[in-house]
Amino acid sequence: MNKKTSVSTASTGTTAEKQRNSIFSREAVFYKRFTNKYLEETESVILNFRVPLKYKILYSLLTKGEKRIVKETLKKTIETLAGKEPEKEPKQPLIMNINVVKTEVKNIAMDPEVLYEKIKVLETENRELKNILRHYKKQIQQLEAEKHELKKQIKVLEGKLREIQPYAQAYLKLKQHEKIKQLLR
Incomplete structure (x- = not known):
């Protein structure tokens, strides 16, 4: 198991393909070295990758708990995919079915004009209250x-x-005496 796997690249491949293949081979060697060893869960490193700005903004709007759910989901996805062979066509879409118990959708308008209008409405409501x-x-x-x-x-x-x-x-006593007198007659 100490053999290093290497991927040979033909000269006809593009630079991007060569880089992808060399990165894959380095990661495969690293993974094979540590598969038989105990990898501690307490050790952590930063995992960076590029995403569209939309997802960065949406992620920043999540609460701590929701961010933790995303992190755990990503970990499980990586663990699931790590045992599989890499696909030959890397441009195929990856379909994931993620079920989360609690999902909240936040409709926060980022437009300053909309926020300004909301502030005005809230100030009016505050005055009325x-x-x-x-x-x-x-x-x-x-x-x-x-x-x-x-x-x-x-x-x-x-x-x-x-x-x-x-x-x-005294009046009541008089009335009682009068009633008694009437009864006696």
């Missing part, structure tokens, strides 16, 4: 004042009730 809050605070103050006045009236009425209570008891 502040006006509503002020209105309810005034209502609360009015109701608190009414409650205070009612408590005062209750105290006055309780005082009058205490004054009238002995008279009311």
